Amino acid sequence: MVTDTAFTWSDAKRECRNMGGVLGVPSSDEENKFIGQLADGVVWIDCNDLEEEGRWKCREVNVEVAYRNWMSGEPNDVDDEDYQQCFTFMYDDSSCPESWHYWGNSCYKITETALTWSDAINECENLGGVLAAPSSDQENEFIAQLVPDDWTWIDCNDLEVEGIWKCRDDNVEVAYRNWFYGEPNNAIEEDCAALAVATWGNK
Structure with missing residues (x-):
């Protein structure tokens, strides 16, 4: 603090x-x-x-x-x-559009509208970005602080093969994982990952 x-x-x-x-x-x-x-x-x-x-x-x-x-x-x-x-x-975040947040040489935005995972992928592309997938504890915690009271989608899913989770950052495979205890559990055919309070669950 x-x-x-x-x-x-x-x-x-x-x-x-x-x-x-x-x-x-x-x-x-x-x-x-x-x-x-x-x-x-x-x-x-x-x-x-x-x-x-x-x-x-x-x-x-x-x-x-x-x-x-x-x-x-x-x-x-x-x-x-x-x-x-x-x-x-002190750093220069003037390259980030208004309402976006600077971290690690990238700009992040949390949409105010609730979306499905697929719609979130499309919305990020419409905004000129990609759905994020944290690649470190620091990035994971940064994203979590942007949405302290809710879940936010990340670009991790097992849609191709059940149980084999792939996380991508702009089509680059990300090895980092931070699953909450007992996750992923595939309850109710859950195939996409979301982040809350710096830990992940599948939804």
Whole structure:
């Protein structure tokens, strides 16, 4: 989560612990951009050179993170800076049409109309896109947060052969799966996958 209150870096770490979590640090471009979407400005991440000037360490739950995405000219230690602010979380989403959401170099849209799976495929094509199929935990969670209280179709089905599920992202086979416990169960001849609360079911 991103707090509404401004903190120093040390206070931000303490506040995260008080909430039962830790100060985050991105470990990939996708996570970096996702956090950028949550933050309307600059937020702290768990990177610093307090132990040795110029030797930056980034940790997630005390595990060293190798990923870096410094803005040009950073780190420069201006004003004795010892903490990495997320200047790198700022990104340009101007390429996405209005009401679309940017993540991982792609634009996502949730339609307001309830559709069948086949109609959803067609509607996405009419909008100039494709029905999404998550390829990672991060993308899966991003899509889930766009529809926190409902199901949304994804491009996974076993229409060709019962029980053999194929997931495609623009006709590229996707290996990632995140089935809810007991799914897919083919109840009532269910052949298409949907996502809710970051787990999948067949419908």
